[in-house]
Structure formats: structure tokens, C-alpha cells
Amino acid sequence: MKVVSLIHFMGSSFTFPELRLLFGLQVFAWPAMAHWLSGARQARKGTFFHVRVEPDFAASPAGRAILHTYRRRIWLWTLFVDVIYLIGSARSDVVSVPLWLLPITYAAMGGCVAAFYLAWRQTCVQAAAVPGPSVRTAALFAANDEACWWLDILDWLGMVLPLALPVIAAAILMFRWHQLPSNRIWFAVTGVILAGSFGIIPAGTQFALRYHARSSDWNPDPHASHKHRTLLGFMGVVIFTYMSLQFCISAVLPAIAGHRANLHFTFGWLIVISLLLGTRLWLVKNVSRESGDPMPDSCWKWGLYYVNHDDPALVVPARSGTGFSFNYGHRVIWLTWVGIAILCLTEAIGSAVIVLRMAR
Amino acid sequence: MAQRSAQIRLDTKSDIPAYRQVADQVRTLAVEGVLAPGDLLPPVRRLALELGVHFNTVAEAYRVLAQEGFLEITHGHGACVIDRTSPRHAGPDVAEGFRQRLRELVAGVRARGLTRRQIAGELKTIVEGLESR
Numbered sequence: 461m462k463v464v465s466l467i468h469f470m471g472s473s474f475t476f477p478e479l480r481l482l483f484g485l486q487v488f489a490w491p492a493m494a495h496w497l498s499g500a501r502q503a504r505k506g507t508f509f510h511v512r513v514e515p516d517f518a519a520s521p522a523g524r525a526i527l528h529t530y531r532r533r534i535w536l537w538t539l540f541v542d543v544i545y546l547i548g549s550a551r552s553d554v555v556s557v558p559l560w561l562l563p564i565t566y567a568a569m570g571g572c573v574a575a576f577y578l579a580w581r582q583t584c585v586q587a588a589a590v591p592g593p594s595v596r597t598a599a600l601f602a603a604n605d606e607a608c609w610w611l612d613i614l615d616w617l618g619m620v621l622p623l624a625l626p627v628i629a630a631a632i633l634m635f636r637w638h639q640l641p642s643n644r645i646w647f648a649v650t651g652v653i654l655a656g657s658f659g660i661i662p663a664g665t666q667f668a669l670r671y672h673a674r675s676s677d678w679n680p681d682p683h684a685s686h687k688h689r690t691l692l693g694f695m696g697v698v699i700f701t702y703m704s705l706q707f708c709i710s711a712v713l714p715a716i717a718g719h720r721a722n723l724h725f726t727f728g729w730l731i732v733i734s735l736l737l738g739t740r741l742w743l744v745k746n747v748s749r750e751s752g753d754p755m756p757d758s759c760w761k762w763g764l765y766y767v768n769h770d771d772p773a774l775v776v777p778a779r780s781g782t783g784f785s786f787n788y789g790h791r792v793i794w795l796t797w798v799g800i801a802i803l804c805l806t807e808a809i810g811s812a813v814i815v816l817r818m819a820r
Numbered sequence: 821m822a823q824r825s826a827q828i829r830l831d832t833k834s835d836i837p838a839y840r841q842v843a844d845q846v847r848t849l850a851v852e853g854v855l856a857p858g859d860l861l862p863p864v865r866r867l868a869l870e871l872g873v874h875f876n877t878v879a880e881a882y883r884v885l886a887q888e889g890f891l892e893i894t895h896g897h898g899a900c901v902i903d904r905t906s907p908r909h910a911g912p913d914v915a916e917g918f919r920q921r922l923r924e925l926v927a928g929v930r931a932r933g934l935t936r937r938q939i940a941g942e943l944k945t946i947v948e949g950l951e952s953r
Contacts, residue, residue: 594833595830595831596829596871597828597829598827598828598862598867598870599827600846600855600862601825673869675870676870768872770873770874772872772873772874773872
């Protein structure tokens with residue numbers, strides 16, 4: 461019963477103090493995640509703040525000091541951002557308070573990235589450089605065991621579904637355009653465009669993981685490598701597709717049913733999060749990477765971004781953890797991000813103008 | 821059909837250019853018979869991706885091998901290993917160059933600790949392999 465009440469509470473409309481408090485609290489998710497990912501967890505693959513170091517550096521006084529400073533910085537910065545937000549939003553109302561969400565989230569995330577960069581620089585200075593593996597091997601004959609029907613299905617679902625949903629929603633909107641209330645047009649159109657632009661990320665990632673990633677980087681065994689890459693992309697697909705579904709339904713429902721959507725997606729998020737946690741756990745336990753990150757250290761800019769113009773791979777394994785990093789040495793990655801950023805900015809500014817007009 | 825395995829190994833810290841490492845290894849595999857006439861090599865983009873080098877590096881290696889008569893590159897079909905059982909006539913300079921390189925190689929591995937017996941054993945294996953074909 462308690463769980464049901466919680467879902468009902470989270471799905472219902474929030475009052476102004478509740479919404480303000482919720483937004484204020486959500487920014488702490490970023491330092492909490494950065495805190496959790498730092499330290500022992502990131503040192504597992506012989507790296508410390510993405511620098512290849514001796515195994516005992518993390519436990520040394522210098523290593524501990526860097527980690528302590530990093531964690532202190534991320535928490536203090538987020539606290540600072542939250543205080544600014546609480547002071548600034550005190551005079552807002554329930555309509556305009558969501559406008560704070562993006563700036564404070566990006567400020568908290570940006571602070572975590574900046575703190576990571578500072579820690580990476582400190583580590584580069586204080587830790588002795590450890591040379592990484594320099595040998596790569598490639599099979600001349602394709603391995604038959606790389607093919608697997610259910611992985612292929614997941615790959616294709618991941619490449620098609622995140623883009624198919626907004627396309628279907630756009631088609632419905634076009635046919636039902638006249639039934640759309642005039643005050644919902646902007647939100648419906650931008651909702652579908654945002655769903656489409658966000659859909660490019662998981663679909664493109666799944667495509668790159670299937671066709672433009674080096675098999676041996678993820679696992680020496682081609683089949684395990686395929687499984688690893690597919691499931692890694694699948695996690696992003698699940699999140700973005702569910703987000704896209706929310707955007708699309710919210711955009712299309714007023715055109716179909718003639719009223720504003722009043723749906724609660726919280727229960728679905730619980731399923732999505734459970735699915736993600738399960739997949740991640742399975743990834744960590746069963747198909748963790750064993751090849752030892754053969755990417756040259758000089759290609760990791762700020763310790764975070766992989767930039768290698770000569771490397772044809774569009775995605776490479778992350779320096780720590782089970783994730784991945786895009787190869788920013790390729791123009792296609794930059795252009796995609798710039799395109800998405802322009803769309804998001806246009807949507808955010810347009811929505812802000814409309815919301816402020818409505819508030820007046 | 822049994823799964824065949826042949827691997828190209830690239831050392832990014834080696835002084836030898838990447839395209840030459842690739843060409844040398846493919847040539848060795850072709851001479852040793854691991855690559856048979858008619859075998860298709862992986863597309864340039866695929867091999868470059870797996871080795872983490874620029875496409876032009878692998879394309880250059882394939883071009884060198886095509887000039888030497890080991891590969892035939894057909895547009896749209898990729899690089900195919902061709903029969904090179906009737907080599908062109910080699911001049912005395914080729915034999916002299918081979919002798920010189922072999923001496924340097926033997927001196928080099930002796931300097932790195934390989935014994936005369938070990939070197940002789942390795943050379944004998946290569947000779948036996950050549951004679952059996």
C-alpha cells in the first residue's frame with residue numbers, strides 16, 4: 461500500500477513548495493553519482509581520474525588528498541548552486557519555477573566536470589606515468605561466433621525505435637493538425653522535435669557500437685564483445701525511448717483526444733530503472749572488458765574526452781567503469797551534438813517566452 | 821568449414837611505420853601459405869577500425885602488396901590474394917640484399933641474447949617449410 465501511495469504522490473500534480481523542493485534536491489544527484497563513481501570504483505582498471513597510474517597510487521597520501529579535494533569541491537559547488545537557486549526562485553510561481561530546472565542541473569553537472577578536470581590535472585602532475593599496452597591485433601577472417609540473432613534484433617530495435625516513435629508522432633500530428641488547441645501547438649511540435657533529436661543519441665550510439673566500434677576493445681572474445689556493446693547501447697535506448705514516448709504521447713494526445721494529457725509515467729520509470737540496473741549488473745558481472753584499454757593516454761583530453769583523428773572508431777570503452785566515450789576526433793560527433801544543442805536551446809528559449817507570457 | 825585464424829599485430833610504439841607492419845605481416849602469411857590464392861582480405865575500413873589506424877594506412881599496405889604481386893585490388897570487391905607461384909625473375913641485387921638483411925637480422929637477435937643453436941633451429945624450420953611447399 462505504501463508503494464502505491466508513493467507512486468500516486470509522485471505522479472500527482474505538485475504544489476509550488478513541493479516542486480521547488482524537488483528541483484532543489486535533484487541537483488544533488490550529480491555530486492552523489494560523481495562521488496560514487498570516484499575512488500575505489502574508478503581505480504579498478506588501473507586508472508585514477510582516468511590517468512594510468514601504479515596500483516597503489518589511489519591509497520597513497522597524494523591520491524587520497526586528490527580524491528578528498530575532488531569530493532569536497534563537487535559537494536560545495538552543488539550546495540552553492542542550490543543556495544543560489546533557493547534564493548532566486550523564492551519569488552517565482554508554480555508556472556515559472558520549472559525554468560530553473562535546466563540551468564541548475566547544468567550548473568551542477570558542469571561543476572562536477574570542472575572538478576574532475578582539476579583532479580585529473582593534479583593526478584597527471586603527481587602520479588608517475590605508467591605506459592599502456594601498445595599492441596593491437598585484428599583477425600583477417602571474420603569470426604562466425606560474433607553473429608547472434610537476439611543481439612541483432614536488439615541492435616536493430618535500438619537503431620530504429622528511438623527515431624521511429626517521433627516520426628510516427630509527427631505523422632499523427634500532421635493528420636490531426638486541425639484538432640490541436642492553438643495554445644498547445646508550440647509544445648506539441650517542440651515535443652516531437654526534441655524526442656527526435658534526443659532519439660538520434662541512442663540510435664546513433666547503437667549504430668556506432670555495432671558498426672564503428674573496435675571489437676577487441678571491449679572483449680577479446682568477439683561474441684562477448686558483441687553482447688557487451690549491444691547491452692551497453694540498449695541501456696541508453698531504454699531510457700531515451702521511454703523519454704521519447706512521454707514526449708510523443710504528451711504531444712499527440714491533445715490532437716487525438718482534444719484535451720491535455722494527464723498521464724503518470726512514474727510506474728514506467730520504476731520498470732525502466734529496474735531494467736537498467738539489472739542490465740548493468742549483468743554487464744559488470746558477466747562481460748566486463750578484459751583487453752586493458754589500448755587507447756593512447758595522449759588522446760584523452762582533460763581525462764574525459766577521447767579525441768583521436770586517426771582512429772576510425774566512433775565509440776571506445778570508457779576509461780573507467782562499464783560505459784563508453786565518443787571519439788571527438790570525428791566531425792560527425794561534433795555536428796550531432798551541436799545540432800541537438802541548437803534544437804534544445806531553441807525549445808528552451810521558446811518555451812520560456814511562452815510560459816512567461818502565460819504567467820502575465 | 822573449419823574456422824581459419826590469421827591475425828595482424830600492430831605495435832603503435834614501433835619505429836616501423838604502421839602500413840609497413842601490416843604489409844610485412846600479410847606478405848609473411850601469404851608466403852607461408854596461411855593466406856591461399858582466392859582468399860579475400862577484410863575491407864580497408866574494417867581492418868583499419870580493428871587496428872585503430874587511419875584508413876589510408878591500410879589502403880597503402882594493400883597497395884604495396886598489390887604492386888609486389890601478392891594482392892589484386894578490384895573496385896567493389898576488395899583485396900584478393902592471388903597466386904604468385906611463378907615469381908618474376910629476381911636479379912642478383914635481390915639475393916645480395918636478402919643476404920645482407922639476413923646477416924643483420926641474425927646479428928641483431930644474437931645481440932639480444934638468442935644462441936647460435938636457437939637461431940640455426942629457427943632458420944632450419946623456415947627452410948623446411950619452404951622445401952615442403
